[in-house]
Ligand SMILES: Nc1nc2c(ncn2[C@@H]2O[C@H](COP(=O)(O)OP(=O)(O)OP(=O)(O)O)[C@@H](O)[C@H]2O)c(=O)[nH]1
């Protein structure tokens with residue numbers, strides 16, 4: 001299945017039906033009163049988030065969606081039938097943006113969450129509404145109101161706890177395949193991963209967490225080099241980043257260099273990404289060249305106050321420690337978020353007098 005994370009579509013809700021002009025006709029009643037019913041309401045266009053959907057691909061094939069109009073009112077005070085609402089499924093994590101103003105209308109982050117994106121017009125009133133002391137037989141009725149219409153942009157941003165970043169070929173996909181059931185393509189060339197992959201990791205007694213593996217980044221990615229930075233939006237919502245380094249390459253100039261060049265790209269894309277806590281880890285410790293170089297690299301990072309983990313996604317060495325570290329960091333982040341919201345501890349434990 002092709003992964004599409006952006007789509008521009010046009011939505012048109014149904015128009016309200018016209019009200020009816022009609023008069024009662026009964027035997028022996030020469031001039032009956034007005035009995036024209038109201039028009040029916042036009043159908044709404046509603047989006048709902050579903051865990052069963054993973055891509056916005058369908059919208060590329062079908063960029064226009066409209067809901068039916070309400071039916072005209074009828075005689076005998078009968079209201080016209082309402083146009084049926086149209087319900088459109090989108091993947092959980094999709095942001096709905098109004099194209100013209102670029103305002104975010106909704107962000108559907110929970111399964112089943114709904115948003116009415118275009119409201120159907122209400123039906124016009126029939127002539128039965130318009131009798132007055134001076135006009136007992138009104139010959140007019142209202143038109144229905146037009147349904148709302150607008151261009152909107154759907155933008156899918158995956159929901160994961162941890163985002164893996166790094167240059168191509170460092171072993172991001174190998175890592176996720178070792179710690180979760182995700183089975184992305186792995187190969188000995190850059191840009192093997194072309195779309196993000198999600199993996200669910202169960203670790204310890206906790207409920208586990210979700211990891212996102214995205215295509216590799218290179219210097220100049222923010223200007224479109226390589227796969228560009230478009231996929232970074234999928235790690236925007238993660239709590240932490242796992243930054244994987246590979247120091248076994250021939251063009252190796254020290255791990256700090258590699259680390260900084262990726263962080264620069266992050267910052268140029270979006271500064272909030274740069275401020276996310278990062279767990280830094282050097283992969284491929286099974287290779288002699290990596291083992292040879294890593295001690296110095298680890299020391300350089302330590303001098304700058306950053307602790308670097310080392311692991312081998314192939315042999316599994318060091319993986320457990322990484323998962324433990326991620327779990328701890330996630331707990332810490334959750335706690336901070338709760339504290340910021342003033343949840344968690346009761347008042348008397350907060351150190352208040
Ligand atoms: N020796 C060794 N090779 C590894 C290790 N982890 C990954 N590799 C190899 O490195 C190459 C790249 O691995 P991937 O997992 O595809 O790398 P990636 O970071 O996902 O690459 P892109 O998707 O292109 O960004 C593959 O040939 C892997 O077999 C490791 O721990 N040791």
Ligand SMILES: [Mg+2]
Pocket residue numbers: 172173174184185186192193214215
């Ligand atoms: Mg990959």
